[in-house]
Amino acid sequence: MNIKRSIVLRVRIAFIIMFVFALAIIYKIIEIKYIEGDKWVEMAESIGFRDKEVNAVRGNIYSDDGSLLATSLPFYRVAFDATVCDDEVFNYGVDSLSMMLAAHFGDRNKASYKRLIKQARAKGDRYIVLGKRYINYREKKELESWPIFRKGQMKGGVIFEKENRRYKPFRQLAARTVGFTNSEKKGVVGLEFSFNNNLAGQNGRAVFQKVGNGNLKQIYDGNEVKAIDGFDIQTTIDINLQDVAESSLRKHLQKHDANYGCVVVMEVATGEIKAIANLSKNSAGKYRERYNYAVASSVEPGSTFKIASAIALMEETGLELSDTIYTGKGEFKFYDRTMRDHKPGGYGTVTLKEAIEKSSNIAISRWVDQSFNTKPQRFMEYVRSFGLSEPLNFQMVGEGKPYFKDPNASDWYGTTLPWMSIGYELRMSPLHMLTFYNAIANEGKMVAPIIVKSIRKADDVIEHYDTRVIRDQISRKETLRKVRKALEGVVERGTAMNIKGTDYNIAGKTGTAQKVKNGRYTKSYYTSFAGYFPAKQPKYSCIVVIDSPKGYFQYGSDVAAPVFKEIADKIFSLDLNLHQPLPSKFAVEKGIFPVIQSGKYDDLNLICNKLGISNHLSEPAEWVKASIDGTSIKWNEKSQSEGLMPDLRGMTGRDALFLLENKGVRVEVSGKGRVAKQSQLPGSRLIRGSYVTLTLE
Template sequence: MSIKKDITIRARIAFLAVLVLAVGIVYRIFHVQWITGDKWREMGRAHVLRNREVPATRGNIYSDNGSLLATSLPYYRLAFDPTACDKQIFNEKIDSLSLVLSQFFRDKSPAEYRRKLVDARARKVRYLYLNRGFKLDYQQKKKMMNWPIFRLGKIKGGAIFEKVYNRKRPFEELAMRTIGYVNEDHQGAGLEFSFDKFLAGVNGQALYRRLAGGHWKPVNDGNEIEPLDGNDIKTTIDINLQDVSETALKKALQYHRADFGCVALMEVETGHLKAVVNLGSDGKGNYVEKENYAVAGRFDPGSTFKLASYMALLEENKIQSTDTIQTGNGRYRFYDRDMTDSKPGGYGVITVQDAFERSSNVAVSKLVVRHFGATPQRFLEYLSKFGLAEPLGFQMKGEGKPYIKKTSDPTWSGTSLPWLSVGYEMLLSPLHILTFYNAVANNGKMIQPIIVTEVSRADDVIETFEPIVLRDEICSEKTIETLRSMLEGVVERGTASNIRNADYKIAGKTGTAQKLINGHYTQNYYTSFAGYFPAHKPKYSCIVVIDNPQGFNYSGSDVAAPVFKEIADKVYARDMQMHKIRPLEKGKDDGSFPLIQVGNFSDLHELCDKMGISNYMNKTIVEDDNSKEYWVRAEASNKSVMWRLRKVEDNIVPDTRGMTLKDALFVLENKGLLVEFTGRGRVYTQSISPNARVYRGNTIYLHLK
């Protein structure tokens, strides 16, 4: 009996335990369902349904003439809900859909696509990506909407096209570092980052459903908050001058096998930056825009800084350009260090003007120590007055802040002042040096550099940025006059005489600074040339920097100055207001003929034949099937008109001088250029030089006469 009783007790205990557990489960179900149900339902919805941000379309970045530098182009991601379609239609059309998917994406066979879609339908997958990593443009999307099943639409066909935006630069790598970027963490560089608050817009919101695999599908419940698209910004960049500057710099960097280089080109009166180029070596012989050396870089400027030293001396009324200075054998000791000149044996006794033109280190350091040695703080005060000691407040983030050693610095010594006078023991950005030289060109008025002129939405201007005057007068008019004469002398007779030319005058200063590495000056050099042109009436200022050139030539005159001249020559050639336009050369008079200059060969040939004028062209050209498309110019020869071929090459700006307006419009607009003209008659001048690279959408100005 005891065994039976024991078994009965155990069974009752087990029954009671199960009963308690069952009661607990029922209570827990009741508690979850009715007492805390709202909480859990809300958590469930949060995991399945969620309001997510809908990115706004980013604003455009334009050049000075309205050409697009950066824009957001719409692309699409393709997803598919295989359960949305009617079973019969799905079975009938799945083979056709699989075939077109395979032909379009070329990543799977039709059979693989069919198996993928059928399996997804069987598993009731309602959101299946079909183009992972493949961005569709609008035309591709439009074509797909006519595919089998997809043509039934989103509800009945299950095709889901999600719009995404991709940032595009029409000019590709041109000015890439200046245009910049913004990443997903809202960090970046350049204009994109600096003006993000204007370009980004305001994101919207929409309800999304979470699907298997972590994908989110828009619900489109009608409560979406539409995003507010970003504003556009207009820059001062001239894309043609940017291209000219980049081409010239890259060629020099490759030739000298340098580490990096930069160019900044500025309008003297307005401070508008027309080109900013930053190229660094990728270690494989190529040069790419990866760092903003012109704005953020800080370097010992070297001899380009001597302009400030002489400005301080002239303002102190301590020297005149005709004074003489003893430079001896080109070596002078300050305490425990020797200041040396680049010329072996030195220059002996020379004038201040000659000392500047020949970039004598000994001369300027002796003069500065002689007149400011007892009061070095006064020299530093002059540098502050000249606008060299404070940041420029440039519009782009990341500006390199200037550093000039102070007398309170623990490392200040007896050699600090003479070395400061020749551009050492300081760190300045190329843009800061350019701004200083621009002030000299601008009769003493220092203008803050500007790269963005306005923010707009469509045709409505929201905000404008006007040039800001940093210093009304950095020095006296007399000092400016003297310094400008000295800067011209550098190119006419001094270290930059290799860039002198007869068409217009350049004023500027070369710089060759030894680089400080691990606390020691090395045989690596930082070369530069800063100046402006035309010297008599400055319109543009420019600085060229090339770091660590290799080979025998390593001075600023040999490395940086020729790049400056190449840029200046091309700027001068395309700016008709800077010089007198030379008339077209007229051929010799070899008979009396109607005025024929340039035109389409087929038209001119037919016209001359009807008028009974003898005309001929190279036989091989005439027999060419494409001869009717040739553009020719006329020459009188043996009482006949001889046609000379004038080629119109792809991606090259043609020479339209001498053409009628009709012919010029035909040729230029076919290249994608916008044409504006003044005058009547034939094309006399064109603003973009022949044989320059074509950028579609740019404006070319023609003057007819």
């Protein structure tokens, strides 16, 4: 009986406890729903909804002809929820999927990918990243057809996380100039940084709701702030000339095993930069764009500065190109320092013109010391009047500032002026030096270099940048005429004779500056060549810098000048406006057989024989030109020298095209009939990829 009562008592106690617990649950439900309902609703909304920034689409960067240099495209990170797909789909497709991932990304082999995916499934991982890089939209569409992935996100577990990233269609071309952005969408270097305020746009804000798999969906409740996309910028860069500059610079940097080099090509009249290349050697020995030496570096320019000294001398003293000075046997002592000329034994007595052409340190320094020794401030006034001592206020951030000693400062010595006159004890950027030479080519008008022409929103121009004049005239016209004559002489007879041309003339100056290490000048050199072309009617100016070349050739004439010539040759071949019309001496000889003028001998001989026209060939030849011999035709061989422009006049368009295209030349044809005019003179040097215009009549 006691046992029965004990059991009943325990059952009643358990029932009472369960009843009380049930009442507590009911009370809590009532409390949560009716008493604290608003509190929990607000908390649920705060967890399920999130106020988030909406990124604006960054603006595009264009070349001068509208080609894209940088744009924002959707890229995707590939992730995987290993718990979604059923066993049959997973087991059937995991081998193939692993193999395709390994082939596509190349960062793991098939076995490694399979192990990664299977371990994630065993652990119940809902998110693993596949591949170390983002993929583009085309790749995304391809991956969507792969095993398992083709089932989509809900049944296959594939996750494509979209992110707008910068894309450069021309890859490394002008990479440092265009610049790049970091993960926060802010510019780091180059145009991306300098024009970040225009390119970045304004981010918006919106409310997003959490949906399945942790993804967010935007809620359009009327309170969202729409993102304003960034503006586009159009640069002055010519893609073709940029390619020419970079390829030529890279080739010669490799040839001389140099530390770094840069090239800037500028349009004389406008100051528009058509190409800017900066290449330096990395730890693997490859040349890449890593630093904008052309704009940011400030170094001793060496002999290219001698032209500024020469202009100051002619303006101050009326010095003529024919005036002479004695330079001794190649050594001259200024106070406690000895200056030397490059030529052993010296140049003896030289004219000012010869001093520039031969780049005599002693001649220039002696003239400057004689004229400005007691008034160095006057020399510095000329430097300022040339626009050399002030920053250019270039459109890109990071411009190297010029440095010149002050004659009243404690670091001004008796030897400062002689050494400054030949480009030492001062610092300038290559772009600044080019701007000075561009002014000489531009009849004395110094214009600021420009690399961005306009800021646009679609077809609307928000802001346009016109050519800005720094100095209306850097010197008298007569002085400039003499200087330009001397600069032509540098190439015709002086230190840059090795780049003397035949189809057009170059004017410029070589520069070779010894580099300072631990306060002492070393046998390591900073070489350069600054100038313009064509010399008579300049359209382009250019500066080439190559730092620390190795080997036997270490001077500006041997290292930098050939790069200038190679770039100028290619630009000349590409720009048909630089070509002169054929002189009258090349006019086609009419004769009494005006139709039979020039072509392939076998074809012309066959036609003449069919028509019963007497024709003769003295020596075997493939291509011939007709001349009159009484009542018959005499065939004369047309020379087809390798690498030279053939004489195409009188040929049919078909024959001319055949000849030129076999030589790797691009041809533009206008008119009908036979070739009457050709844009390049017969016998001039042909450059593969250049353009030749043929006029048929």
